Amino acid sequence: MPQLFLDAERMANLTSGLGQVCLHLGRELVRQKPPGWELTFLVPQQQVGLFGPSADYIVASRWRRVWHPWTFDVWHSPYQNTRFIPTRKTKFIYTILDLNYLSLPIYSAQRKARQKKHYQQCINQAAAITTISDYVARDVRQQLVVPNTTPLEVIYCGVETPSAAPTTSPTVQPDRPFLFFIGMLQPYKNVHTLLPILEAHPDYQLVLAGPNDKPYAQEIYQQAQQMGVADRLLMPGPVDEPTKWWLYANCEALMFPSLMEGFGLPVVEAMAFGKPVFCSPLTSLPEVGGPDAFYFPSFDAETVVNTFRQGMEIYRRDPDLPNRLQQYRQQFQWDVVAGDYWQLYQDVFAGKKTILSQRASLAKTN
Structure with missing residues (x-):
């Protein structure tokens, strides 16, 4: 009977992005489990049993990072910074969410080199990479x-x-139409480029939700003060789930000018509510945003303001655009993701060299 192991140790923080990935992927993998397969999750102590009685559980602990003599047919790490690596006899599937760490200036060259070495070691051991x-x-x-x-x-x-x-919003109370950004307030998120929109549109507020304890957050606020728009800039810090969804549902548009994204989750979340999305044309965002998002050609103040104004006019004049956005996001559903992974697990377990070779060749051409 084939045995699948999923590293869900990051569910120690269920409010984090990685915690949510492990939670939703795990639930859907259990729901779609093929006959004859056994599924074991590596989880924190408090999450044992979370996926129901049809799954098995191993408690993640520090000593298990060093000694884990577990035997499984397929082992999946759904994020690149896993602390648990299988033996070389186990067929290992390694998921890489992004390599942003290697580009961030806040980390030293030595730390980046160590992280890159870890990524490469996992790749060298992997039977497949996603x-x-x-x-x-x-x-x-x-x-x-x-x-x-x-x-x-x-x-x-x-x-x-x-x-x-x-x-209703439990924690954030805009008192006029507002634009919305959510994410860590770090320089690569490029959020300061949105302030000219407030200057050009005095009827709007801008809500920046997410951790704001870094110097960049203070720089944004100081710039807003200099421009005379600080009274319409709301920076509530991290928000809970009900507040987040209320902000998506009630905003005029999502603003996401990030310069570096492996995926760009907020883009898809906003589309689920039929909201217009204004984002960067860089890295993964055009791929995820698709044909109906609006992209800033550059980030000088005039271009940002004009792109926003023109995009909102298009959105208001096209009554079918919200429906198209909602339809486009259907490809990013967890049932689709889990189905693709189960197919990969079965191919890796069966050692279907032809199929896996075709996948490798196809990936090279993309």
Whole structure:
């Protein structure tokens, strides 16, 4: 009976992006489990049993990072920074969400070199590699060495959204129409380029939700003060799930000018509510945003303001655009993602060299 192991140790923080990935992928893998397969999750102590009685559980602990003599047919690490690596006898599937760490200036060259070495060691051991976008797949091939015989397959990230948003915001209370950004306030998110929109549109507020304890957040606020728009800039810090969904459902548009994204989850989350999306044309965002998002050709103030104004006019004049956005995001559902992974698990377990070789060849041409 084939045995699948999924590293879900990052569910120690269920509010984090990695925690949510493990949670939703795990639930859907259990729901779609093929007959004859056994499924074991590596989880924190408090999450034992979370996926129901049909799965088995191993508790993640520090000592198990060093000693884990477990035997499984297929082992999947759904994020690149896993602390648990199988023995070389186990067929290992390694997922890379992004290589942003290697480009961030806040980390030393030594730390980046150690991290890159870890990525490469995992790649060298993998029976198959997956990424969450074509952009990340290209970046992996440029920055790391993927053996010619190792398939590299793109399986998009799933996005879980509520069927209905809360009717009121528990923690954030904009008092006029507002634009919305969510994410860590770091320089590569490029959020300061949105301030000229507030200057040009005094009827709008801008809500920047996410961790704001870095110097960049203070720089944004100081710039807003200098421009005279600080009274319409809301920076509530991290928000809970009900507040997040209320903000998506009630904003005028999502603003996401990030310069570096492996996927860009907020883009898809906003589309689920039929909201217009204004984002960067860089890295994975055109791939994820698709044909109906609006892209900033550059980030000088005049271009940002004009792109926003023109995009909102198009959105208001096209009553079918919200429906197209909602339809486009259907490809990023967890049932689709889990189905693709189960097919990969079965192919890797069966050692279908022809199929895996075809996947590897196809990935090289993309």
